[in-house]
Amino acid sequence: MTQLENEIQNLKEELIDLWLLVNLQLEKAQQSLFSMDNDLAREIIANEKRVNSYELKLDRDCENVFALFNPVAMDLRFVLAVLKINSNLERTGDIAAGIAKFVKEIDEDFDKNLLEVSNVKEMFEVSIFMMSNVLEAFEKEDTKLARKIFKQDETLDKIKKKANGVIAKYCKEQPDNIEQALYLLSIIQKLERVGDHAKNMAEETIFYIEAKVLKHKSNKKK
Template identity: 50%
Template sequence: MNLLETELGELKSELIDMTHLVKEQMEKSIAAFYTFDHDLAKEVLKNEKRVNGIELKIDSRCEHILALFNPVAIDLRFVVASLKMVSDLERIGDNAEGLCKFLLMAEKPFDPQLVEKMRFKEMNAIILDMLNVLCESFETDNTKLARTVFSMDEALDEINSNANVALAEYIQGNNDKEKIMHAIYLLSMIRKTERVGDYITNISEEIIFYVKAKVLKHKKNKE
Protein backbone atom coordinates (compact mmCIF):
# COMPACT_ATOMS: atom_id res chain seq x y z
CA MET A 1 0.00 0.00 0.00
CA ASN A 2 1.48 3.35 -1.03
CA LEU A 3 1.29 6.58 0.95
CA LEU A 4 -1.71 7.93 -0.99
CA GLU A 5 -3.69 4.75 -0.34
CA THR A 6 -2.83 5.03 3.34
CA GLU A 7 -4.01 8.64 3.48
CA LEU A 8 -7.25 7.80 1.64
CA GLY A 9 -7.87 4.86 3.98
CA GLU A 10 -7.42 7.09 7.03
CA LEU A 11 -9.70 9.71 5.47
CA LYS A 12 -12.46 7.17 4.95
CA SER A 13 -11.99 5.82 8.47
CA GLU A 14 -12.39 9.32 9.90
CA LEU A 15 -15.50 9.92 7.80
CA ILE A 16 -17.02 6.64 8.96
CA ASP A 17 -16.33 7.60 12.57
CA MET A 18 -17.99 10.97 12.03
CA THR A 19 -20.99 9.34 10.33
CA HIS A 20 -21.49 7.05 13.34
CA LEU A 21 -21.05 9.97 15.73
CA VAL A 22 -23.75 12.12 14.12
CA LYS A 23 -25.99 9.04 13.89
CA GLU A 24 -25.50 8.59 17.63
CA GLN A 25 -26.26 12.28 18.18
CA MET A 26 -29.57 11.94 16.33
CA GLU A 27 -30.41 8.73 18.18
CA LYS A 28 -29.76 10.40 21.53
CA SER A 29 -31.79 13.49 20.61
CA ILE A 30 -34.74 11.29 19.62
CA ALA A 31 -34.41 9.18 22.77
CA ALA A 32 -34.23 12.33 24.89
CA PHE A 33 -37.46 13.56 23.30
CA TYR A 34 -39.43 10.40 24.10
CA THR A 35 -38.05 10.03 27.63
CA PHE A 36 -37.99 13.79 28.27
CA ASP A 37 -34.43 13.32 29.48
CA HIS A 38 -32.84 16.76 29.78
CA ASP A 39 -29.51 15.29 30.89
CA LEU A 40 -29.29 13.26 27.69
CA ALA A 41 -30.20 16.34 25.67
CA LYS A 42 -27.39 18.26 27.37
CA GLU A 43 -25.01 15.42 26.48
CA VAL A 44 -25.87 15.92 22.82
CA LEU A 45 -25.08 19.63 23.12
CA LYS A 46 -21.75 18.84 24.75
CA ASN A 47 -20.79 16.30 22.07
CA GLU A 48 -21.36 18.82 19.30
CA LYS A 49 -17.82 20.08 19.95
CA ARG A 50 -16.51 16.62 18.99
CA VAL A 51 -18.42 16.76 15.72
CA ASN A 52 -16.94 20.17 14.91
CA GLY A 53 -13.44 18.97 15.80
CA ILE A 54 -13.66 15.96 13.49
CA GLU A 55 -14.93 18.18 10.68
CA LEU A 56 -11.85 20.41 10.94
CA LYS A 57 -9.55 17.37 11.03
CA ILE A 58 -11.12 15.89 7.89
CA ASP A 59 -11.01 19.22 6.07
CA SER A 60 -7.30 19.45 6.85
CA ARG A 61 -6.63 15.90 5.65
CA CYS A 62 -8.45 16.53 2.36
CA GLU A 63 -6.39 19.67 1.75
CA HIS A 64 -3.23 17.73 2.58
CA ILE A 65 -4.06 14.96 0.08
CA LEU A 66 -4.93 17.40 -2.70
CA ALA A 67 -1.79 19.46 -2.15
CA LEU A 68 0.74 16.64 -1.84
CA PHE A 69 -0.55 13.75 -3.93
CA ASN A 70 -2.50 15.29 -6.83
CA PRO A 71 -5.00 12.38 -6.91
CA VAL A 72 -6.89 11.45 -10.10
CA ALA A 73 -9.97 9.45 -11.15
CA ILE A 74 -11.81 7.75 -8.27
CA ASP A 75 -9.26 8.97 -5.71
CA LEU A 76 -9.88 12.58 -6.70
CA ARG A 77 -13.65 12.04 -6.72
CA PHE A 78 -13.47 10.57 -3.23
CA VAL A 79 -11.55 13.53 -1.82
CA VAL A 80 -13.88 16.04 -3.48
CA ALA A 81 -16.91 14.08 -2.24
CA SER A 82 -15.41 13.94 1.25
CA LEU A 83 -15.23 17.72 1.46
CA LYS A 84 -18.93 17.92 0.70
CA MET A 85 -19.91 14.96 2.88
CA VAL A 86 -18.13 16.26 5.97
CA SER A 87 -20.01 19.55 5.68
CA ASP A 88 -23.37 17.77 5.53
CA LEU A 89 -22.41 15.47 8.41
CA GLU A 90 -21.58 18.52 10.54
CA ARG A 91 -24.97 20.00 9.70
CA ILE A 92 -26.69 16.80 10.81
CA GLY A 93 -24.89 17.26 14.12
CA ASP A 94 -26.06 20.87 14.25
CA ASN A 95 -29.67 19.81 13.78
CA ALA A 96 -29.41 17.11 16.45
CA GLU A 97 -28.19 19.86 18.77
CA GLY A 98 -31.07 22.09 17.64
CA LEU A 99 -33.65 19.41 18.44
CA CYS A 100 -32.27 19.13 21.96
CA LYS A 101 -32.36 22.90 22.47
CA PHE A 102 -36.10 22.91 21.79
CA LEU A 103 -36.53 19.98 24.19
CA LEU A 104 -34.68 21.87 26.91
CA MET A 105 -37.01 24.83 26.42
CA ALA A 106 -40.00 22.65 27.33
CA GLU A 107 -40.84 22.28 31.02
CA LYS A 108 -43.14 19.29 30.54
CA PRO A 109 -43.24 16.32 28.10
CA PHE A 110 -44.97 16.93 24.79
CA ASP A 111 -48.63 15.97 24.42
CA PRO A 112 -48.76 12.45 22.85
CA GLN A 113 -51.81 13.54 20.85
CA LEU A 114 -49.75 16.39 19.38
CA VAL A 115 -46.84 14.10 18.54
CA GLU A 116 -49.18 11.67 16.79
CA LYS A 117 -51.05 14.40 14.91
CA MET A 118 -47.80 15.95 13.66
CA ARG A 119 -46.49 12.44 12.73
CA PHE A 120 -43.21 13.13 14.48
CA LYS A 121 -42.77 9.51 15.63
CA GLU A 122 -43.15 8.33 12.04
CA MET A 123 -40.64 10.93 10.93
CA ASN A 124 -38.10 9.85 13.52
CA ALA A 125 -38.41 6.20 12.50
CA ILE A 126 -37.67 7.15 8.89
CA ILE A 127 -34.64 9.24 9.89
CA LEU A 128 -33.18 6.37 11.92
CA ASP A 129 -33.65 4.02 8.96
CA MET A 130 -31.95 6.53 6.67
CA LEU A 131 -29.00 6.87 9.02
CA ASN A 132 -28.58 3.10 9.23
CA VAL A 133 -28.66 2.86 5.44
CA LEU A 134 -26.17 5.70 5.14
CA CYS A 135 -23.65 4.05 7.46
CA GLU A 136 -23.86 0.69 5.72
CA SER A 137 -23.82 2.05 2.17
CA PHE A 138 -20.83 4.29 2.87
CA GLU A 139 -18.78 1.60 4.62
CA THR A 140 -19.39 -0.87 1.77
CA ASP A 141 -19.55 1.58 -1.19
CA ASN A 142 -22.98 0.11 -1.95
CA THR A 143 -24.59 2.58 -4.35
CA LYS A 144 -27.74 0.50 -4.78
CA LEU A 145 -28.36 0.71 -1.05
CA ALA A 146 -27.49 4.42 -1.03
CA ARG A 147 -30.27 5.06 -3.56
CA THR A 148 -32.91 3.71 -1.19
CA VAL A 149 -32.73 6.87 0.92
CA PHE A 150 -34.28 8.94 -1.87
CA SER A 151 -37.78 7.46 -1.46
CA MET A 152 -37.47 7.75 2.33
CA ASP A 153 -36.59 11.44 1.97
CA GLU A 154 -39.76 11.93 -0.08
CA ALA A 155 -41.77 10.50 2.82
CA LEU A 156 -40.14 13.05 5.14
CA ASP A 157 -41.00 15.84 2.71
CA GLU A 158 -44.64 14.74 2.72
CA ILE A 159 -44.85 14.82 6.53
CA ASN A 160 -43.13 18.20 6.61
CA SER A 161 -45.43 19.69 3.97
CA ASN A 162 -48.53 18.65 5.95
CA ALA A 163 -47.19 19.83 9.31
CA ASN A 164 -48.65 23.35 9.04
CA VAL A 165 -52.19 22.02 8.61
CA ALA A 166 -51.77 19.59 11.51
CA LEU A 167 -50.41 22.41 13.67
CA ALA A 168 -53.33 24.71 12.85
CA GLU A 169 -55.89 22.01 13.64
CA TYR A 170 -54.23 21.24 16.98
CA ILE A 171 -54.04 24.89 18.01
CA GLN A 172 -57.70 25.49 17.11
CA GLY A 173 -58.70 22.73 19.50
CA ASN A 174 -56.56 23.95 22.41
CA ASN A 175 -56.59 26.90 24.77
CA ASP A 176 -53.63 25.69 26.81
CA LYS A 177 -50.81 28.17 26.14
CA GLU A 178 -48.11 25.67 27.09
CA LYS A 179 -49.46 23.08 24.65
CA ILE A 180 -49.65 25.70 21.92
CA MET A 181 -46.03 26.64 22.57
CA HIS A 182 -45.07 22.96 22.44
CA ALA A 183 -46.81 22.69 19.08
CA ILE A 184 -44.71 25.57 17.77
CA TYR A 185 -41.55 23.93 19.12
CA LEU A 186 -42.52 20.66 17.49
CA LEU A 187 -43.06 22.30 14.13
CA SER A 188 -39.53 23.68 14.32
CA MET A 189 -38.25 20.22 15.25
CA ILE A 190 -40.03 18.74 12.25
CA ARG A 191 -38.35 21.30 10.01
CA LYS A 192 -34.94 20.37 11.43
CA THR A 193 -35.60 16.66 11.04
CA GLU A 194 -36.62 17.17 7.42
CA ARG A 195 -33.32 19.01 6.84
CA VAL A 196 -31.44 16.03 8.27
CA GLY A 197 -33.12 13.91 5.62
CA ASP A 198 -31.89 16.34 2.97
CA TYR A 199 -28.32 16.10 4.26
CA ILE A 200 -28.44 12.30 4.28
CA THR A 201 -29.69 12.42 0.69
CA ASN A 202 -26.84 14.75 -0.27
CA ILE A 203 -24.27 12.38 1.24
CA SER A 204 -25.82 9.42 -0.56
CA GLU A 205 -25.51 11.33 -3.83
CA GLU A 206 -21.81 11.86 -3.10
CA ILE A 207 -21.32 8.13 -2.47
CA ILE A 208 -22.80 7.43 -5.90
CA PHE A 209 -20.66 10.20 -7.42
CA TYR A 210 -17.31 8.92 -6.23
CA VAL A 211 -18.07 5.21 -6.77
CA LYS A 212 -19.93 5.40 -10.10
CA ALA A 213 -18.83 8.84 -11.40
CA LYS A 214 -22.52 9.81 -11.72
CA VAL A 215 -23.76 13.24 -10.70
CA LEU A 216 -27.31 13.12 -9.30
CA LYS A 217 -27.54 16.58 -7.77
CA HIS A 218 -30.54 18.58 -9.06
CA LYS A 219 -31.87 15.59 -11.03
CA LYS A 220 -35.57 15.01 -10.45
CA ASN A 221 -35.44 11.28 -11.25
CA LYS A 222 -32.62 9.77 -9.22
CA GLU A 223 -33.59 6.22 -10.04
Protein backbone atom coordinates in the same frame (compact mmCIF):
# COMPACT_ATOMS: atom_id res chain seq x y z
CA MET B 1 -0.47 -0.09 -0.17
CA THR B 2 0.84 3.25 -1.49
CA GLN B 3 0.99 6.34 0.70
CA LEU B 4 -2.00 7.83 -1.15
CA GLU B 5 -4.00 4.63 -0.65
CA ASN B 6 -3.14 4.78 3.04
CA GLU B 7 -4.31 8.40 3.26
CA ILE B 8 -7.55 7.54 1.45
CA GLN B 9 -8.19 4.71 3.91
CA ASN B 10 -7.52 7.04 6.85
CA LEU B 11 -10.01 9.57 5.46
CA LYS B 12 -12.63 6.85 5.09
CA GLU B 13 -12.12 5.66 8.67
CA GLU B 14 -12.26 9.21 10.05
CA LEU B 15 -15.45 9.95 8.13
CA ILE B 16 -17.12 6.75 9.34
CA ASP B 17 -16.20 7.62 12.94
CA LEU B 18 -17.87 11.02 12.54
CA TRP B 19 -20.87 9.42 10.84
CA LEU B 20 -21.38 6.99 13.73
CA LEU B 21 -21.14 9.83 16.24
CA VAL B 22 -23.70 11.95 14.37
CA ASN B 23 -26.08 8.99 13.99
CA LEU B 24 -25.80 8.38 17.74
CA GLN B 25 -26.48 12.07 18.41
CA LEU B 26 -29.67 11.82 16.36
CA GLU B 27 -30.80 8.67 18.18
CA LYS B 28 -30.16 10.33 21.54
CA ALA B 29 -32.10 13.40 20.39
CA GLN B 30 -35.11 11.15 19.81
CA GLN B 31 -34.70 9.57 23.25
CA SER B 32 -34.34 12.93 24.98
CA LEU B 33 -37.49 14.29 23.32
CA PHE B 34 -39.75 11.36 24.15
CA SER B 35 -38.44 11.00 27.71
CA MET B 36 -37.87 14.77 28.23
CA ASP B 37 -34.43 13.82 29.58
CA ASN B 38 -32.54 17.06 30.28
CA ASP B 39 -29.35 15.23 31.23
CA LEU B 40 -29.30 13.44 27.89
CA ALA B 41 -30.06 16.72 26.12
CA ARG B 42 -27.05 18.33 27.83
CA GLU B 43 -24.88 15.37 26.76
CA ILE B 44 -25.92 15.85 23.13
CA ILE B 45 -25.13 19.56 23.27
CA ALA B 46 -21.72 18.88 24.84
CA ASN B 47 -20.91 16.27 22.18
CA GLU B 48 -21.53 18.83 19.45
CA LYS B 49 -18.00 20.12 20.14
CA ARG B 50 -16.67 16.66 19.22
CA VAL B 51 -18.65 16.73 15.98
CA ASN B 52 -17.20 20.13 15.09
CA SER B 53 -13.66 18.98 15.93
CA TYR B 54 -14.04 15.93 13.69
CA GLU B 55 -15.30 18.11 10.85
CA LEU B 56 -12.40 20.56 11.08
CA LYS B 57 -9.81 17.76 11.20
CA LEU B 58 -11.34 16.01 8.18
CA ASP B 59 -11.30 19.27 6.23
CA ARG B 60 -7.60 19.75 7.02
CA ASP B 61 -6.78 16.15 6.15
CA CYS B 62 -8.55 16.45 2.78
CA GLU B 63 -6.63 19.66 2.04
CA ASN B 64 -3.37 17.87 2.85
CA VAL B 65 -4.21 15.03 0.46
CA PHE B 66 -4.89 17.55 -2.31
CA ALA B 67 -1.65 19.42 -1.61
CA LEU B 68 0.66 16.43 -1.20
CA PHE B 69 -0.70 13.80 -3.58
CA ASN B 70 -2.70 15.58 -6.29
CA PRO B 71 -5.26 12.72 -6.52
CA VAL B 72 -6.95 11.94 -9.84
CA ALA B 73 -9.92 9.92 -11.13
CA MET B 74 -11.71 7.90 -8.43
CA ASP B 75 -9.32 9.05 -5.68
CA LEU B 76 -10.08 12.67 -6.53
CA ARG B 77 -13.83 12.01 -6.56
CA PHE B 78 -13.53 10.24 -3.22
CA VAL B 79 -11.79 13.17 -1.50
CA LEU B 80 -14.30 15.63 -2.97
CA ALA B 81 -17.15 13.41 -1.73
CA VAL B 82 -15.59 13.21 1.74
CA LEU B 83 -15.46 17.02 1.92
CA LYS B 84 -19.14 17.36 1.03
CA ILE B 85 -20.33 14.46 3.18
CA ASN B 86 -18.30 15.89 6.07
CA SER B 87 -20.17 19.19 5.76
CA ASN B 88 -23.57 17.44 5.66
CA LEU B 89 -22.68 15.39 8.74
CA GLU B 90 -21.70 18.51 10.67
CA ARG B 91 -25.03 20.13 9.79
CA THR B 92 -26.89 16.99 10.83
CA GLY B 93 -25.02 17.14 14.14
CA ASP B 94 -26.20 20.73 14.51
CA ILE B 95 -29.78 19.54 14.02
CA ALA B 96 -29.46 16.92 16.78
CA ALA B 97 -28.03 19.57 19.12
CA GLY B 98 -30.82 21.97 18.15
CA ILE B 99 -33.47 19.41 19.09
CA ALA B 100 -31.69 18.84 22.41
CA LYS B 101 -31.79 22.59 23.09
CA PHE B 102 -35.56 22.56 22.52
CA VAL B 103 -35.88 19.77 25.10
CA LYS B 104 -33.98 21.89 27.62
CA GLU B 105 -36.17 24.93 26.95
CA ILE B 106 -39.52 23.16 27.40
CA ASP B 107 -40.79 23.20 30.97
CA GLU B 108 -43.16 20.23 30.79
CA ASP B 109 -43.68 17.00 28.88
CA PHE B 110 -45.10 17.22 25.39
CA ASP B 111 -48.80 16.51 24.98
CA LYS B 112 -48.80 12.80 24.06
CA ASN B 113 -51.70 13.32 21.68
CA LEU B 114 -49.73 16.02 19.85
CA LEU B 115 -46.70 13.74 19.54
CA GLU B 116 -48.89 10.96 18.16
CA VAL B 117 -50.92 12.90 15.61
CA SER B 118 -47.88 14.79 14.29
CA ASN B 119 -46.06 11.52 13.47
CA VAL B 120 -42.82 13.01 14.80
CA LYS B 121 -41.78 9.54 16.01
CA GLU B 122 -42.13 8.19 12.47
CA MET B 123 -40.11 11.12 11.15
CA PHE B 124 -37.33 10.34 13.61
CA GLU B 125 -37.38 6.67 12.65
CA VAL B 126 -37.26 7.36 8.91
CA SER B 127 -34.49 9.96 9.21
CA ILE B 128 -32.38 7.70 11.46
CA PHE B 129 -32.98 4.79 9.07
CA MET B 130 -31.86 6.96 6.14
CA MET B 131 -28.67 8.00 7.95
CA SER B 132 -27.90 4.37 8.74
CA ASN B 133 -28.60 3.24 5.17
CA VAL B 134 -26.47 5.89 3.53
CA LEU B 135 -23.57 5.05 5.87
CA GLU B 136 -23.87 1.40 4.87
CA ALA B 137 -24.00 2.39 1.19
CA PHE B 138 -20.82 4.43 1.61
CA GLU B 139 -18.96 1.71 3.51
CA LYS B 140 -19.92 -1.03 1.05
CA GLU B 141 -19.74 1.19 -2.05
CA ASP B 142 -23.32 0.10 -2.76
CA THR B 143 -24.91 2.57 -5.18
CA LYS B 144 -28.13 0.54 -5.37
CA LEU B 145 -28.65 1.06 -1.64
CA ALA B 146 -27.64 4.72 -1.98
CA ARG B 147 -30.39 5.26 -4.56
CA LYS B 148 -33.00 3.90 -2.13
CA ILE B 149 -32.36 6.98 0.00
CA PHE B 150 -34.14 9.16 -2.59
CA LYS B 151 -37.42 7.27 -2.12
CA GLN B 152 -37.05 7.41 1.66
CA ASP B 153 -36.59 11.18 1.44
CA GLU B 154 -39.87 11.45 -0.46
CA THR B 155 -41.55 9.51 2.38
CA LEU B 156 -40.11 11.95 4.91
CA ASP B 157 -41.36 14.93 2.89
CA LYS B 158 -44.89 13.45 2.78
CA ILE B 159 -44.95 12.92 6.55
CA LYS B 160 -43.77 16.49 7.11
CA LYS B 161 -46.38 17.93 4.74
CA LYS B 162 -49.15 16.06 6.55
CA ALA B 163 -47.77 17.13 9.94
CA ASN B 164 -47.99 20.81 8.97
CA GLY B 165 -51.76 20.54 8.54
CA VAL B 166 -52.22 18.45 11.68
CA ILE B 167 -50.29 20.92 13.83
CA ALA B 168 -52.17 23.91 12.37
CA LYS B 169 -55.45 22.21 13.31
CA TYR B 170 -54.11 21.40 16.79
CA CYS B 171 -53.21 25.07 17.36
CA LYS B 172 -56.80 26.10 16.61
CA GLU B 173 -58.23 23.44 18.92
CA GLN B 174 -55.65 23.84 21.71
CA PRO B 175 -54.70 27.55 21.72
CA ASP B 176 -53.24 27.28 25.23
CA ASN B 177 -50.65 24.83 23.95
CA ILE B 178 -49.44 26.70 20.89
CA GLU B 179 -45.87 26.97 22.24
CA GLN B 180 -45.48 23.19 22.32
CA ALA B 181 -46.98 22.88 18.86
CA LEU B 182 -44.52 25.42 17.45
CA TYR B 183 -41.58 23.68 19.10
CA LEU B 184 -42.71 20.40 17.58
CA LEU B 185 -43.17 21.99 14.16
CA SER B 186 -39.57 23.25 14.35
CA ILE B 187 -38.36 19.75 15.25
CA ILE B 188 -40.26 18.27 12.31
CA GLN B 189 -38.68 20.82 9.97
CA LYS B 190 -35.26 19.91 11.34
CA LEU B 191 -35.90 16.22 10.70
CA GLU B 192 -36.91 16.98 7.13
CA ARG B 193 -33.50 18.63 6.72
CA VAL B 194 -31.85 15.46 8.05
CA GLY B 195 -33.46 13.67 5.10
CA ASP B 196 -32.10 16.32 2.73
CA HIS B 197 -28.59 15.84 4.12
CA ALA B 198 -28.88 12.05 3.83
CA LYS B 199 -29.96 12.46 0.21
CA ASN B 200 -27.00 14.76 -0.45
CA MET B 201 -24.65 12.16 1.02
CA ALA B 202 -26.20 9.44 -1.13
CA GLU B 203 -25.61 11.60 -4.20
CA GLU B 204 -21.96 12.12 -3.23
CA THR B 205 -21.52 8.37 -2.67
CA ILE B 206 -22.86 7.63 -6.15
CA PHE B 207 -20.70 10.42 -7.60
CA TYR B 208 -17.42 9.06 -6.30
CA ILE B 209 -18.20 5.44 -7.24
CA GLU B 210 -19.88 5.91 -10.63
CA ALA B 211 -18.68 9.40 -11.63
CA LYS B 212 -22.33 10.43 -12.07
CA VAL B 213 -23.58 13.80 -10.84
CA LEU B 214 -27.20 13.50 -9.65
CA LYS B 215 -27.75 16.75 -7.75
CA HIS B 216 -28.99 18.90 -10.64
CA LYS B 217 -31.10 16.06 -12.04
CA SER B 218 -32.93 15.61 -8.73
CA ASN B 219 -33.45 19.36 -8.39
CA LYS B 220 -35.04 19.59 -11.85
CA LYS B 221 -37.71 17.09 -10.84
CA LYS B 222 -38.95 19.35 -8.05
